[in-house]
Amino acid sequence: MNLKHIALGNQGLEVPVIGLGCMGMTGFEEADTYGKSDEKEAIATIHRSFELGGNFLDTADLYGPLKNEQLIAKAIGKQRNQYIIATKFGWEIDDSNKITWAINGKKDYVKKAAERSLKNLNTDYIDLYYMHRLDKNVPIEETVGAMSELVQEGKVKYIGLSEVSSETVKRAHRVHPVTAVQSEYSLFERTAEEKGVLKTLQELGIGFVAYSPLGRGFLSGQIKTVDDLPEHDFRRAIPRFQGDYFQKNIELVEAIEKMAAEKNITSSQLALAWIMSKGIVPIPGTKRRKYIEQNMASASVELSENDLGKLESIVPLGTDTGDPYDEFSMGLLDY
Numbered sequence: 001m002n003l004k005h006i007a008l009g010n011q012g013l014e015v016p017v018i019g020l021g022c023m024g025m026t027g028f029e030e031a032d033t034y035g036k037s038d039e040k041e042a043i044a045t046i047h048r049s050f051e052l053g054g055n056f057l058d059t060a061d062l063y064g065p066l067k068n069e070q071l072i073a074k075a076i077g078k079q080r081n082q083y084i085i086a087t088k089f090g091w092e093i094d095d096s097n098k099i100t101w102a103i104n105g106k107k108d109y110v111k112k113a114a115e116r117s118l119k120n121l122n123t124d125y126i127d128l129y130y131m132h133r134l135d136k137n138v139p140i141e142e143t144v145g146a147m148s149e150l151v152q153e154g155k156v157k158y159i160g161l162s163e164v165s166s167e168t169v170k171r172a173h174r175v176h177p178v179t180a181v182q183s184e185y186s187l188f189e190r191t192a193e194e195k196g197v198l199k200t201l202q203e204l205g206i207g208f209v210a211y212s213p214l215g216r217g218f219l220s221g222q223i224k225t226v227d228d229l230p231e232h233d234f235r236r237a238i239p240r241f242q243g244d245y246f247q248k249n250i251e252l253v254e255a256i257e258k259m260a261a262e263k264n265i266t267s268s269q270l271a272l273a274w275i276m277s278k279g280i281v282p283i284p285g286t287k288r289r290k291y292i293e294q295n296m297a298s299a300s301v302e303l304s305e306n307d308l309g310k311l312e313s314i315v316p317l318g319t320d321t322g323d324p325y326d327e328f329s330m331g332l333l334d335y
Helices: 039-051 067-076 107-120 140-152 166-175 197-204 243-262 267-276 289-300 305-314
Strands: 005-007 014-016 056-058 084-089 091-093 099-103 126-131 156-162 180-184 207-211
Touching (some): 039 289, 067 107, 084 107, 107 126, 140 156, 140 166, 166 197, 197 207, 243 305, 267 289
Parallel strands (some): 056 084, 126 156, 180 207
Antiparallel strands (some): 005 014
């Protein structure tokens, strides 16, 4: 299977039409996020993705913290130049490798975080370096200025932003060309579209990468009751998985599953194909080989205008499926 490649933005970066989100491969020390980790299976999943043409890996220093980048270094070994690695900075990690839960976009911290990520990834360059969240106490010009210096030093090839408004994108892009913006985006979460961010990116020639393209697992159809989530899974604490929202979302998923069955594909494949039809690169997260194979197969699903219209009628733009984060984390988004 040869995955198609597309230009991510107009700065020269080309990536497969679908990437691999690696966050779930290493749990967070603070919580049993997405269940227990299995290093051997995670590495096998990265290798299987590569065999299928999927060499675009998404990580962050936050994940673990630091363990996720180290896992990727272990998985790719001496094949560094055959992978496209995206990582992120912004959630402050102190000198004892603990997350402080502050956002730090100061110039000296950007440089420090980049050096740490280079070391953990066992590489001398990062393909795509994202600002994970906007530091609302630091001008975006300072943060992106530091990122620009990393590009000039050859330590970073392309820069990106995450969960930012159109205004922030425009200000950043004036300092240094932004290659990509990564935000949550799925049939269940279209804030970036509703707020005009996608339109801004199209106007400026910036690519868009969708994380949680399966609505944090909801669109996979695997979650039928809250009890299907592990006891300490962070999703239990977010509105989308609670009360009336949960029941309403289950009904939406059932309608999507019915449409997928008519096309002889899974609801996950339908949801991913819908994103790719827009020229957006989804990075579904998985830590198991069987799911990577299903996700990659979605790249060959063809959707007609009729199909797209039918999906949009099931979950129209503006559908309220519940907030994707708790109140604290929602406050950190730049919308």
